[in-house]
Amino acid sequence: MQEILETPALLLDEARLQRNVERMRVRMDRLGVAFRPHVKTSKCLEVVRRQMAAGARGITVSTLKEAEEFFRAGIDDILYAVGIVPNKLHHALRLIREGCRLTLLLESVVMAEQVARHGAEHGVCYEVMIEIDTDGHRSGVKPDDPVLLDIAAALQGGARLKGVMTHAGASYDCNTPEALAAMAEQERSRCVAAATLLRNGGHACPVVSVGSTPTALSASHLEGVTEVRAGVYVFFDMVMADVGVCTTDDIAISVLCTVIGHQADQGWVITDGGWMAMSRDLGHDHHGYGMVCDSDGQPVPELGFGKANQEHGVLQWRGDAGVDLTQRFPVGGSLRILPNHACATAAQHGQYHVIPQNGGDWPVWPRFNGW
């Protein structure tokens, strides 16, 4: 099947996908928490169905487009994990009226008031989580900030406080088991502290939601946490390999490309897999635009991927100077590139070409993009 694929094409190794899904299921069962996968990585119903079959309770989304698509496919328990803004409330309202159990996120009194007012005006009660900042990397209220109580107080009438949520994105910069375990504990303890502050203030706060792939795979216990979220674990990528929570053998997606030509004097092999196929994500800047592999997916570390144009990859030979690149990597030959960041690379494509677990034809699984 691979021979007649037009390149570049996004490949998905189904056996690795299943192994990654199962690994997280086992881990969450041991930790005794519910799991709500973040579907922003795959944006693909076939992938998410496998996560649901492994016991996921609801999903996390990064856009209302994801909420819309997965709700239409029958998944109705959805956390929209980006701070809500006024221009999206009508879309949220429409989904809720159609039966979607959509939970919104916010981090300010002003949005809490607007959401509550919008709900009251339109006869719905929005379920709302407050975003907690447990690592200083992005959004959210500090866990000991008394404004939490003001936000909770504003959530009345057309809105109801469901819980607190955090994402320790700083875990992506860890790279030892000790640092990861410490970050997981920081994420847990600070999010639980925020819930405690709210409860002590008289607010019900049933849900405590934490997660990132590195912390989900590194936490030693999750006392006080009710659910974990993670996204990229489903495919893994070179950044996760750098962090140390997977190996290159776990990475389930790769970009198939074809050698167009060479610049022998520069040691270059030029392919039709450029930044449009890989994204511009350089990860931790250790692997250029991705890890070059042969057509079977075995890494070829002597071939760096330091340069890319829109539809051209420029691979740079760092191995034995005596190698004839035109023979070793002939025009028309295939290479596969492991992505730095699975979410970013997959988003450059409209479908996955699936290498099936049990052989046979390669199915095509569609994915969607946009908002």
Next chain:
Amino acid sequence: MQEILETPALLLDEARLQRNVERMRVRMDRLGVAFRPHVKTSKCLEVVRRQMAAGARGITVSTLKEAEEFFRAGIDDILYAVGIVPNKLHHALRLIREGCRLTLLLESVVMAEQVARHGAEHGVCYEVMIEIDTDGHRSGVKPDDPVLLDIAAALQGGARLKGVMTHAGASYDCNTPEALAAMAEQERSRCVAAATLLRNGGHACPVVSVGSTPTALSASHLEGVTEVRAGVYVFFDMVMADVGVCTTDDIAISVLCTVIGHQADQGWVITDGGWMAMSRDLGHDHHGYGMVCDSDGQPVPELGFGKANQEHGVLQWRGDAGVDLTQRFPVGGSLRILPNHACATAAQHGQYHVIPQNGGDWPVWPRFNGW
């Protein structure tokens, strides 16, 4: 209209678009060459129609998907400007059989032989250009390399040499009028030299095709050149502003986003326009993920865009420390971001929301992505 757009959304200023199209038309008329716009920037029929109306003769594409889409829309003179590989020949053949005047590109004897054989086997004669490397930045044969004659000799039977083509991508790293003019002259003279070598060897080489936006806008004359190609000029972007061939007032696309929240202690304004909306393209690394502007499109240089997550932009205030960011950039307020690289940013979106020249409702112009 802008108020009810869900964000992030890609805006296109029609007046600027028309001005950019007209500027190139005037320039090409003065230089006395045909113009073949590269449609990889917009991938949008409405945009390309305006380029054709301004006298473009055919188009340049970076994927066979672009060739397919624009051929279906009635444009049949198409140069596919990425080196052809065997897995794409059947797609090219199908387009040609349906009446598309598709020209292929290659740079090796081995592909010349394969293309000629494929054409002969299937009863077509492929029109082929040879890629010339005039600046050492990517693909192509050096203009004085005698292998050019071997490639031309291999193009017989099912293939015919149409000409030579080059793209001086190194022009993106120039930033003075003198350097740009010198690069344009280098691109021209070396591509003409390759054509001369071929003609002296007895091969007809009617087409000499050069171009990039910076060189197209900087060449003082184009003797020996028959056509110019350029893509990004249609929208322009911050990289082109850095190169010096446009100002921020010429940039026709921007990403509309909404303020989600703040981290006052860090001087951060957080928006719903992250790298998914902007792409990960950092351009020349001068403007973070793009130039922040107010809702009318006026730059706010005190607000840097140094950090982005998938659906979060983290804008960093560099101005007066006394400013209350929650008042100056309130939650729910709009900002617009000028892209570093128009091709990369536009590719993250499925449509353009067009700010019309003459007022009225904002039309939506679809674009496509993928291969």
